[in-house]
Amino acid sequence: MKIAIVCYPTFGGSGVVATELGLALANRGHEVHFVTYRQPVRLELLNSNVHFHEVHVPEYPLFHYQPYELALSSKLVDTIKLYGIELLHVHYAIPHAYAGYMAKKMLEEENIFVPMITTLHGTDITLVGKHPFYKPAVNFSINQSDVVTSVSESLKERTLEFFDIKKEIEVVPNFIDKKKYNSSFTDCQRSLMAKDNEKIITHISNFRKVKRIPDIIHIFDKIQREIPAKLVMVGDGPEKEMAEMLTDDLGLTNKVIFLGNSNEIDRILCFSDLFLLPSESESFGLAALEAMINKVPVISSNAGGIPEVNRHGITGYLSNVGDVEDMAANAFKILKDDAVLETFKENARKVAMEFDILKVLPLYEAIYKKAYDGRFKNAFS
Numbered sequence: 001m002k003i004a005i006v007c008y009p010t011f012g013g014s015g016v017v018a019t020e021l022g023l024a025l026a027n028r029g030h031e032v033h034f035v036t037y038r039q040p041v042r043l044e045l046l047n048s049n050v051h052f053h054e055v056h057v058p059e060y061p062l063f064h065y066q067p068y069e070l071a072l073s074s075k076l077v078d079t080i081k082l083y084g085i086e087l088l089h090v091h092y093a094i095p096h097a098y099a100g101y102m103a104k105k106m107l108e109e110e111n112i113f114v115p116m117i118t119t120l121h122g123t124d125i126t127l128v129g130k131h132p133f134y135k136p137a138v139n140f141s142i143n144q145s146d147v148v149t150s151v152s153e154s155l156k157e158r159t160l161e162f163f164d165i166k167k168e169i170e171v172v173p174n175f176i177d178k179k180k181y182n183s184s185f186t187d188c189q190r191s192l193m194a195k196d197n198e199k200i201i202t203h204i205s206n207f208r209k210v211k212r213i214p215d216i217i218h219i220f221d222k223i224q225r226e227i228p229a230k231l232v233m234v235g236d237g238p239e240k241e242m243a244e245m246l247t248d249d250l251g252l253t254n255k256v257i258f259l260g261n262s263n264e265i266d267r268i269l270c271f272s273d274l275f276l277l278p279s280e281s282e283s284f285g286l287a288a289l290e291a292m293i294n295k296v297p298v299i300s301s302n303a304g305g306i307p308e309v310n311r312h313g314i315t316g317y318l319s320n321v322g323d324v325e326d327m328a329a330n331a332f333k334i335l336k337d338d339a340v341l342e343t344f345k346e347n348a349r350k351v352a353m354e355f356d357i358l359k360v361l362p363l364y365e366a367i368y369k370k371a372y373d374g375r376f377k378n379a380f381s
Helices: 013-027 068-083 093-108 135-143 153-162 213-226 240-249 265-270 286-293 324-335 338-355 357-373 375-380
Strands: 002-006 031-036 050-054 087-091 116-120 147-150 169-171 199-204 229-234 256-260 274-277 298-301 316-319
Touching (some): 002 013, 002 068, 002 093, 013 031, 013 050, 013 087, 013 286, 013 357, 050 068, 068 093, 087 093, 087 357, 093 116, 116 135, 116 153, 116 357, 147 357, 199 265, 199 286, 213 229, 213 240, 213 324, 265 286, 274 286, 286 338, 298 324, 316 324, 338 357, 357 375
Parallel strands (some): 002 031, 002 087, 087 116, 116 147, 147 169, 199 229, 199 274, 229 256, 274 298, 298 316
């Protein structure tokens, strides 16, 4: 099948999932065309089935804000016609589903009918979509999609709560490619980050307020008072400067390492003993899943879709949002005994294997087939 994928080309979860999905589809023989404003960060183009089409938005002084949605919908029309695209899969409701709908309507004028699958990832619903300026467009775009999927049961429930959705929402979870984590490093270079007697705690995110970055610093502060430890903070974003200031105020400057964005996540997780994810909201918890596949137990909040990934008392522990004391206490349960830590590490990888891409990919392929088979019915309904 010839599939066009629209996503954000950034380090965010939706872009990573869309890119990994496209690569996996290409390896299964599908022809995949990525359409976005920049090459996705994890996109490998050394594959005859993978193509990238850049969306250019020309500067025009009449516009205060350049119309990306217009440029994207036009690029989709051109790409679909030129390459005979049979199906459109957009990740994130706004602006991608909105632009996809406009492309579909333009193509129907030429008797070209391309079904559109919209995958909801989280902040497109819980943050952007709830804003009164965007809510009508989000509601319309979802209902005009041929098929709608959500990455977790939690996000599906919130979407149905916030919007007047007429479409059935199918849950297809995020995934991990276990093959990429099968090779174990002979040397994780742990000594670069910590002494032999120190535990390594890790957090990876885009450092937005929803990640509750101060909670991470305070949880670590409590841990390091009783257990020798280092905290590795990976990522960048608006809360990073504040986190560095808080670290200095608490006298933790020599115990907290800020690495910024990194393409060596697997190597960082290789030497990690515990992952912290105290987020106020997570549609799924992809960062937790990446930690778990690397045998890193997770201390997290019980928000959103995280409990669908992190199993309480098995792969880590769940606490109420903001309960720093409980999260620190749960961390002690795992870290104080090396045998207990090893059990949690093994459990984490075992549960993560349930989300292997080879188990999730057939779900998407079945959805594609259903949407493609019903394309004419949907066009004239």
